[in-house]
Amino acid sequence: MCESAQVNVAVIGLGLIGGSLLQALEAAGHEVTGYDADPATRDLAGKDGRKVAGSVAEAVAGAELVALAVPLPVLPGVVAELAGHDGLITDVTSVKGPVRALGIRRFVGGHPMAGKETSGYSAADPRLFDGCAWVLCLEPGETALEDWLTAAALFTAMGARVVPVTADEHDRAVAQISHVPHLLAAALARLLVDNPLAATLGAGSFRDGTRVAATRAELIAAMCGGNATATGEVLTAVLDDLRQRLDELSAPDPVEALIPALREAGDARRAWPPRPGAAAEEPAGVAELLALGRAGGWITGVSESRVTVLTMRPETDRIAP
Amino acid sequence: MCESAQVNVAVIGLGLIGGSLLQALEAAGHEVTGYDADPATRDLAGKDGRKVAGSVAEAVAGAELVALAVPLPVLPGVVAELAGHDGLITDVTSVKGPVRALGIRRFVGGHPMAGKETSGYSAADPRLFDGCAWVLCLEPGETALEDWLTAAALFTAMGARVVPVTADEHDRAVAQISHVPHLLAAALARLLVDNPLAATLGAGSFRDGTRVAATRAELIAAMCGGNATATGEVLTAVLDDLRQRLDELSAPDPVEALIPALREAGDARRAWPPRPGAAAEEPAGVAELLALGRAGGWITGVSESRVTVLTMRPETDRIAP
Structure with a gap:
């Protein structure tokens, strides 16, 4: 496992998630350019010492990875502006089916399970993704595994636990x-x-x-x-x-009747959150990765050769007495 | 408004609620005797310097108020032991209809909305009821107002906010x-x-x-x-x-369709918890007290004459923008 190599990244949308991502990628040593449709937000990020472009086209020029951190309703408009772009594209929106349906070229859908009560660039925090689960969608026969591993290497290096699943899952x-x-x-x-x-x-x-x-x-x-x-x-x-x-x-005896389902619920809740089990190294194949995600597991790193990933699964014997 | 006069109280059941009540009433200057069916609990309370009886009969002898702090399933058995007792009786169980149905003589059903993650006498705390809502049931034509006011005076003096409602409410x-x-x-x-x-x-x-x-x-x-x-x-x-x-x-546009109900929910939640409005003094009549409870109000004290109570209602203009 290794640090990911320096990558040229554009982050479109500099709210809480986009702003935090810009800062986290910069802190990890990548070359990052940000853009936001709101001039005041661009100004804020610029005064914060970030490299900010004046348009989407300018931001993505030369970017190996474009991260779209805009709300779902404006996503199609931004995607249209990327028509000629041939780099890898990811996003951070909280639903994946509708984004997949946009048919973006070289797309790896993402969803960092991170948030705060506050919003906007001023709430951004480069450590927001530390230890958070970051879903990266992997569609058999559709997502290029190589692209998926590039995005996974980048986000695991920022401390995220990358969870491979399909958009439907x-x-x-x-x-x-x-x-x-x-x-x-x-x-x-x-x-x-x-x-x-x-x-x-x-x-x-x-x-x-x-x-x-x-x-x-x-x-x-x-x-x-x-x-x-x-x-x-x-x-x-x-x-x-x-x-x-x-x-x-x-039921004639409602107390007795209610107990079995409530017991099942209690056992499930007491076993949550899942506790990480032992680290392992596994083949970086599509089927293996999806099986890992379904088992509640995640990857913590990508090998330099990209033939294996460092994985972790939850402990399975956690039901409290 | 005044401190309630010294009252001779028996607390039956010395778990978290009963133990806390015993300690809180003692701290308020009352003469309190406790009893628990479990000898180890009696022992614990005795070693803690509390007056502990060896039986229900011994505990309630001479008590002006008996507080039953036992679980609902064992309540009928304890009530049977109180058959000859002519003092006021209250309880702390979390449902009031089934207890009312027991037809206990001179009964004022109660439910302090207090709790902790822990249980048992060792978790008892004389300040557990400080500021907590304490439901005291008032059934028109059934509960003696005088008895209700005696219980209310006792619990408000301990810092509880006494809420007058019927068992059904x-x-x-x-x-x-x-x-x-x-x-x-x-x-x-x-x-x-x-x-x-x-x-x-x-x-x-x-x-x-x-x-x-x-x-x-x-x-x-x-x-x-x-x-x-x-x-x-x-x-x-x-x-x-x-x-x-x-x-x-x-719906064709699910986002738009969902908003009205979610907005109503958000307004209601942001207005919670209710903030106390101004204190007032009101007549201590059954109808007035029940109207107070239905309006989300509570009493904080009982006048010495018992003709009025000190009341408080929630602020009503609290919906956040």
């Missing part, structure tokens, strides 16, 4: 761990409407169960609506599961 | 702010079963949305199953609400 997983949880939090928060007694009695379980409902409605709607198919499928499954709890509540 | 509110949130957390946690990829990608929204699913299954089942009717009704309402989100996800 990603979109379903984020519906499970983020989009549907936001909808459930909103449903609980809506119980407070015209209900001051409940608001006064609410304590810890209500606080945590509804925290993310305070996120801006437009952001939650964009996440869930942008991933509507997977979110709808997962929400359907959750509704089916909750309907079983409803049946159990009308 | 309480059970519905706790289903909304605790029992159903536990079931939703469990449904989300169950998505991890045989799904290591989701476990690896889970972050903040998953962590908070599932936290209480790690509670012991027996405890969640006892809470929800012990309050099965209200929990079932609230869960049904939440499922109906979530089915509307599901419909919105299949």
